[in-house]
Structures are given as structure tokens and as C-alpha cells.
Amino acid sequence: MPGAAGRTYLLAGPRYTTLNELAALIAREVHVKPPRLHLPVWPFWTAGLLCEAVCIPLGLEPPLYRRRVDFYTKSRAFDTTRARTELGYAPQVDLEEGIRKTASWYREHKLL
Numbered sequence: 703m704p705g706a707a708g709r710t711y712l713l714a715g716p717r718y719t720t721l722n723e724l725a726a727l728i729a730r731e732v733h734v735k736p737p738r739l740h741l742p743v744w745p746f747w748t749a750g751l752l753c754e755a756v757c758i759p760l761g762l763e764p765p766l767y768r769r770r771v772d773f774y775t776k777s778r779a780f781d782t783t784r785a786r787t788e789l790g791y792a793p794q795v796d797l798e799e800g801i802r803k804t805a806s807w808y809r810e811h812k813l814l
């Protein structure tokens with residue numbers, strides 16, 4: 703596409719999916735129960751802060767970062783307007799089919 707070089711495009715499906723919904727879809731596809739345990743975020747975020755405060759000055763890789771904890775709390779609603787308008791992007795595979803194909807690939811490679 704002319705003009706697309708060097709630009710950033712988000713490629714995603716048309717609907718927002720929460721982490722809980724995603725976990726439930728994956729669980730259903732691999733025939734397991736979805737996670738039921740929901741823990742508060744603040745102890746893990748605090749642990750990440752402490753790990754960073756201790757490990758980074760010592761030149762160690764922290765086992766837990768706050769940004770890793772943030773993964774579970776941040777919005778995953780992405781705006782694909784630029785990709786749709788500038789590139790004509792339209793997903794060919796919906797989320798459910800993508801999960802099904804991914805699980806199938808993992809099964810074929812004996813990883814699931």
C-alpha cells in the first residue's frame with residue numbers, strides 16, 4: 703500500500719473481548735473448565751514493585767514486573783480504523799475460529 707511504510711496498524715477483530723471471555727472461549731475449545739479463581743490485583747502489583755525495587759539496582763532480572771501484572775487489568779479494546787480505512791483491512795477469521803485453528807495446530811504438534 704502506498705503511504706503505509708513506516709506506519710503502525712492495529713489488526714484485530716471487530717468486537718471487544720474481556721480476558722475472562724477469552725479464557726472461557728479457549729477453555730471451551732480445549733475441553734477444560736475456565737478458571738474460577740479471581741484474586742485481587744493489588745498484592746501482585748505491590749510484589750512487582752518490590753521485585754523491581756530490589757532486583758533492578760542489583761542488576762538482576764525481576765521475576766515479576768508491574769507491567770506484567772498490568773496485562774490483566776488494561777483494556778484490550780483496539781481501534782482498527784486506520785487499518786480498515788488505509789489498508790482495507792477486514793479480518794477473514796473471527797476470534798472463535800482463530801482459537802479453534804490455534805488449538806488444532808497445538809494438538810497436531812503434540813503441544814496440547
